[in-house]
Amino acid sequence: MQVFNTPSRIIITCNNRLTPYLINEVEALGFDIKRKFNTGLELEGTVNDCIVLNLNLRTASQVLYSIKSFDAPSPKELYDGLIEIAWEEIIDFAGYFSITSNVENEHIRTSLFANVKVKDAIVDRIRDKKEVRPNTGSSIDKTVVHLYWKENVAEIFIDTSGEVISKHGYRKLPGKAPMLEALAASTILATKWDRKSTFVNPMCGSGTLAIEAALLATDRRPGLFRMNYGFMHILGYDEQVFFEERRKLKDAVIKQVDIKIIASDISEEAIEEARQNAKTAGVDQLIDFQVCDFADTVMPEEKGVIMFNPEYGERMGIHSQLEITYKRVGDFLKQSCRGYYGYVFTGNPDLAKKIGLRASRRIEFYNGKLDCRLFEYELYDGSRREPLVETVVEPIVE
Template identity: 35%
Template structure:
């Protein structure tokens, strides 16, 4: 069994912990912006393939004192790097955190790289080159106070980059945050789902992938662990086949998305096509003021503009009031969730919340507001 650390967006540690538990992880321990857990190699592959709320899955290889650059270099050189790569392999180092003397992440990452390639020159007479985009070995250094943890990055590109969302609009939600919102809202795929402000479709698409039990990692061509020396290709192929065979043929309940902008809806449809949902979910161009509930009950989730991102507070105040009025008048029997990043605008909704869940959209503190509409 190995120790792993999954990085997540701030505030979503509990959602990530629940997801890891469902995937079979053990000894789960949430931490700031991440979750520690224990598992075997199949679990490592499975988490990368199936995780909807995680950014990266790291495999710690050494924790050490790290008060300055000299100490960092020395500690990294004590690792036997020939166990992980040869000079004809490429590498990249990503650094997070810092302390008083190591306060520049690029410089800290450079010390790690120098320690590795200097060891290679001594042993082989040649060294690995750096490939920032698709290295054979990707390392993650995290410095906190006078200690550091150096890990293998098993994911490579962040797992929020599913691969299906090639068309982007203004201020889209990350796929991982959309998936976490569905978890926080206790989304039940047997109920109709509706996002009346869907933008490029991230929430409806993530709902569709979850409802059809489609592993988000199936849309990616590459994970970093595939170039590791101990990569087990047959194991990976079996997990992929298992994932494909577990997909559902049809949605248990319909999924809808709408937006006032016809061009944005076109982008959403492209994204739906990319992940095989074009004929499964309904995406239409419709002004919010004209929306109607597609059934007598269901769950509605939306992410209206906050003012800091799109538009101005003065223009948005009346819109937020309209959101509350329309939900109250037309969506009786539904449960609605609104992601809000502005308390002043939230007050204009005028409905009593039954839950207020703090989350972050990037660095912006937000609240996921729950409304039970009777």
């Protein structure tokens, strides 16, 4: 089974509400999208195409390559359908594989039971053909097989990503309550920032927003920070394809940019973590790190975007103190950021009201399971102005 050159169904997953940004990324890579849904999209391609997708996508979580779809009303039919697949041509009998799953079937109370059925079928098939039993376990750093089983239909995939690609690989020091890298990239893509003008991120924490802005400005892709994917552990993998695609990423990096990106935080520890993360990402020289209260952030005269991701009382912080903080954010935006586009990402609408500004857009996101909004504020400096860049996605807005 030559999966690297055989077209099949590809499902790219993402966090809920990130699909509009993922669509733009996939289409920019030249792929035709066949179906869109709340947590991803579908296209057709080979595992070699999956290599391109894994290395380039900022907003995705997984890239799944379909092996087979079949009727499976019960665990027996699931096993029977799986044992017919030529797993000995996909998984190295001397290798290691793991099973993940998404199961909605009346016969299954726990997905772990379904995982065992998948594992048994693969092991029995390879043992029958090669007289050797491959190693299995929970680690997802080698070959990963994914089962999607809903009601009477099962579909089995190779998870070509392995570890999720929503984590971009540069953040070695996560700090407190960090924003997922794919979410951070998506929120920036939802703004009117043009990747050339000023980008300011007060309360930067471990620096994810500022770093993602610098990566966007220089066209550095996540594939530059990672050297292990699920596709590398499939039989037939040609490392030259991977290294050629990675070389393209390196060649595409914009090495000289004239841009001001500022990240400030009152915590020296947070700034040091952000600086180290930016260094790992190769963009530390592009970011001006400032240790200060957010209201003392030095705002450049060259206008652009200022973006806050303050605490919102779900995991950390005290609500009454946060009310004061949000009011101060609003005062700072009004008094010190005229001419900028202001953005505040929060999961607490009551706190957002304390900002005291009328939002021009409220863009819907989820942070984990928490319903969040990215509030946009046009901070006029005199007459109304044209946006820095036309919005290129169609996010959900209220």
